[in-house]
Amino acid sequence: MSAGRLLSVLLLLQSRGRVSARGIADELGVSVRTAYRDLARLQAAGIPVYAETGRNGGYRLLEGYRTRLTGMSEGEARALFFAGLPGPAADLGLASEVAGARLKLLAALPAGLREEAARTAEVFHLDAPAWYQEPEQTPHLVLFADAVLTRRVVEVRYRRWRAPQEVDRRLRPYGLVLKSGVWYLVAASKSRIATYRITQVLEAVLSDERFDRPPDFDLGAYWTSYLDDFRTRRFSGRATVRFSPRGLRRLPDNLPPEVVRAVESTATAVGDNGWVEAVIPIESPEHVCGELLRLGVDVEVVAPPELRQAMAYTVGVLTGMYGST
Template sequence: MSAGRLLSVLLLLQSRGRMSARTLADELGVSVRTAYRDLARLQAAGVPVYAEPGPGGGYQLLDGYRTRLTGMSESEARALLFAGLPGPAADLGLAAETMTARLKLLAALPAGLREEATRTAAVFHLDAPGWYREPEQTPYLPLFADAILTGRAVDVHYLRWRAPQEVNRHLRPYGLVLKSGVWYLVAATNDRVSTYRVAQVLDATPSDERFDRPRDFDLAAYWTSYLDDFQARRYTGTATIRLSAQGRRRLPDNVPPEVVRAVDATATAVGDDGWIEAVIPTESTGHACGELLRLGIDVEVVAPAELRQAMAATVGVLARTYGPA
């Protein structure tokens, strides 16, 4: 049973008045049977929900009944989105507001729903950063969050990968994305919408310029398109490799998922000893060499010759480094 869905039922009845079980089910994306069960759970929790039979009937709250989300500030209302995400809320500078908003939300619920919501919160925890790396420092993240919500442009000094590395940009922030523990800012310049890694912002200052984000801008759709384009630009070549059975087992811990999927899709046996041959996508010779060397003796590059030579050269240097004095 989802405590969040029960709250949605309660707020729908409060905001729209009488609703049929079918309409509730359609709004929540559940079956009519599930909607009936949710209504029964609300009644059992002490919420005064009653049914009006006949044509045009449905379920509604007793006249005058309201949930009491009282005394909530603007920043606490913003923080409600992050009520179950304490890490990201802290990154955005909303840790205290999130806690206060959560407490007020819980206090407004009937006792039964409050207990269920508390139990649910106690058994789920989000830890966004990946293993084996420190969380990135993002001191300007709260500034960007405020700029997005207030429609204020920002002047930034940014460190990028290609030359010139340090650049100045005048940005109109459209949104923030948290991916694998890394924050990205989606913002418009005069000619396009681009993505910026927040940890690489060296300095940021709010501008006096105010702007309105385009009504038709969809952050989720933009991000999906950005990822598709990134993958297309990322892999510019292919390599044919051979892997031992052990190497194939180790593959997911050492290379990106795209490479693992390529191996699974193209693998063919090359003998009776468990070795397979497959074609994988590559970014560059140097990058592919570094990734494949993690697999040690469990991988062999067949082609292209440039990558095979790079592997041999690297192994030769290692042999001389660790060989007899």
């Protein structure tokens, strides 16, 4: 039973007045049977929910009853979104607000729902950074969070990969994204909307100039499109590679998921020793050479020639370093 969904049902009844079980099911994306169970659970928890029969019947709260989600500050209201994300909330400077909002939210719930919410909090924990990575230091993150919420222009000095490496930008921040423990800013400059890694911001000054974010801008849709474009640009080449049975087992731990999926879909048997040959996407010979060498003797590059040469050169250098004298 989802405590969050029960709260959604309660707030739906409070905001709509009268709602049918079918209406609740459609709104929350659950079955009608689940909606009936949720309504019964609310009644069992002491919430005055009652049914009205007839053509326009449905479920509603007793006249005058309202949940007591009051007394929250503006910061606590913002922090509700991060109630289950203590790490990101702390990054954004909202740690104390999150704690206060959660306490007030729990205090406002009836005893039954309060216990359900507490049990849920005890068994779920989110740790955003990936394995083998230290959390990035983001001294400008709080400033950007303020800029996003208040829609104020930010003057930044940014370090990028291509020359000139350090550039000045006047940005209109549209949103922040946390991806695998790394914070990104989505912002509009004079010419386009782009993505900026927060740790690459060298200087940032929050101005008094305000801006209007386009009403049709969807941060989630933009990020999905950005990731699709990134993958397309990232894997610009192809290589034919052979893997041993042990190499196949080690693939998920050593190569990107796009490569793993390509092997699964294109692999064909080579000989009778369990080796397979597959066509995989690659960034560049230099980059993929290092990735493939993680598999040691369980991988062999067939093509292109420049990648095979890069592998041979690297192995030759290693042989010179570690060979017997």
